[in-house]
Amino acid sequence: MGNTVIWKPSEKSALSSDVVMRVFEEAGMPPGVINLVQGDGRSIASQALADEHLAGVTFTGSTAVFRDLWQTTAQHIHTYRSCPRLVGETGGKNAVVAHPSADPEALLVALVRGAFEYQGQKCSAASRAYIPRSLWRQLEDRLAETVVGLRVGDVTEHETYLGAVIGEPSCTRLEKAITRAKGLDSHRLLVSGGVRRETGWFVDATVFVTEDPTAFTMAEEFFGPLLAVHVYDDADWSSVLTLVDTTGPYALTCSIFAADRTAISEALGVLRDAAGMTYVNDKPTGALMGRQSFGGGRASGTNDKTGSRLALQRWVSGRYIKEYMNPDLHWTYPYMGGEGQ
Ligand SMILES: NC(=O)c1ccc[n+]([C@@H]2O[C@H](COP(=O)([O-])OP(=O)(O)OC[C@H]3O[C@@H](n4cnc5c(N)ncnc54)[C@H](O)[C@@H]3O)[C@@H](O)[C@H]2O)c1
Numbered sequence: 001m002g003n004t005v006i007w008k009p010s011e012k013s014a015l016s017s018d019v020v021m022r023v024f025e026e027a028g029m030p031p032g033v034i035n036l037v038q039g040d041g042r043s044i045a046s047q048a049l050a051d052e053h054l055a056g057v058t059f060t061g062s063t064a065v066f067r068d069l070w071q072t073t074a075q076h077i078h079t080y081r082s083c084p085r086l087v088g089e090t091g092g093k094n095a096v097v098a099h100p101s102a103d104p105e106a107l108l109v110a111l112v113r114g115a116f117e118y119q120g121q122k123c124s125a126a127s128r129a130y131i132p133r134s135l136w137r138q139l140e141d142r143l144a145e146t147v148v149g150l151r152v153g154d155v156t157e158h159e160t161y162l163g164a165v166i167g168e169p170s171c172t173r174l175e176k177a178i179t180r181a182k183g184l185d186s187h188r189l190l191v192s193g194g195v196r197r198e199t200g201w202f203v204d205a206t207v208f209v210t211e212d213p214t215a216f217t218m219a220e221e222f223f224g225p226l227l228a229v230h231v232y233d234d235a236d237w238s239s240v241l242t243l244v245d246t247t248g249p250y251a252l253t254c255s256i257f258a259a260d261r262t263a264i265s266e267a268l269g270v271l272r273d274a275a276g277m278t279y280v281n282d283k284p285t286g287a288l289m290g291r292q293s294f295g296g297g298r299a300s301g302t303n304d305k306t307g308s309r310l311a312l313q314r315w316v317s318g319r320y321i322k323e324y325m326n327p328d329l330h331w332t333y334p335y336m337g338g339e340g341q
């Protein structure tokens, strides 16, 4: 868009961002257009956000850090030469909601792929599911069997489905959530819950079934391979949609599974603000940049839809020019008896 940027990648992805930067340079990107700065987020942000030339921030990460960045820029507002634009792509607690008319095979695949690919470490990963009792009877054992069979381990082996989680803090956070859920009467561990630290930070694909749709497992982001399922009575479809909409602070992605078009329409209406990205009969994750723009609202960000015109427009500054071909030569107007126009 004609801007120069400082690119501050996560400390946890220093190597891959360095490789990408070298690719840009080798492809001929002029020096100074993208300026890669590696290091600790807090200390780099405190320097960068205090600079009078800051014109914008585009952030991908957690809601808490984005809100901190917003607060810091607000504190510096009197020192900036312009009004910085802030774009955030933040956390998610993405729902899969199935209608009794849904195809159980497609639903099973969406739950497994949506929740456990990349160890569930995707803002868009499925992490809560609402399944009607009639479908759950057909699905429960098959879901358990499939998830138990997902291999966790070395990602250089093609049979592996889940690699290690990002690091020790992620592993501990997930372990705590699993232990807490195991201790709740409202929760039943359907599959796994295992954590292994001998050769890395490995968390097994884990599924809880909860009777309490307002429990922390249905509202908080874990950023890991943890799926919570709430089974509802088929007749409660409409009220379940309201539950999906009102549970938790996020609105990143969601999936609606149904064959019945009326049910799909109803869900699209009720869930209008519940997700920036809504999928129908597909997993709630895996938007391909350049083909499918991506974004989320509420606590999930500013919903500018990365990859779309909505996002690009945030990074241009309009300029309008009026040139007068017939300039006024008299300052008086006709109603004054003058000759000006
Ligand atoms: N919506 C999206 O498109 C999207 C995509 C991927 C990840 N995410 C979200 O990102 C989160 C997981 O990623 P993460 O662990 O890297 O997030 P994070 O918020 O911890 O870190 C993201 C970035 O912020 C920096 N940072 C961390 N603390 C900071 C601070 N106090 N001040 C300034 N900068 C700071 C980090 O160095 C990193 O570059 C999840 O919440 C996930 O949902 C969102």
Ligand SMILES: N[C@@H](CCC=O)C(=O)O
Residues within 6 Å of the ligand: 122, 123, 124, 284, 285, 286, 287, 288, 289, 294
């Ligand atoms: N576009 C990817 C990643 C989203 C966040 O960066 C997805 O939809 O899963």
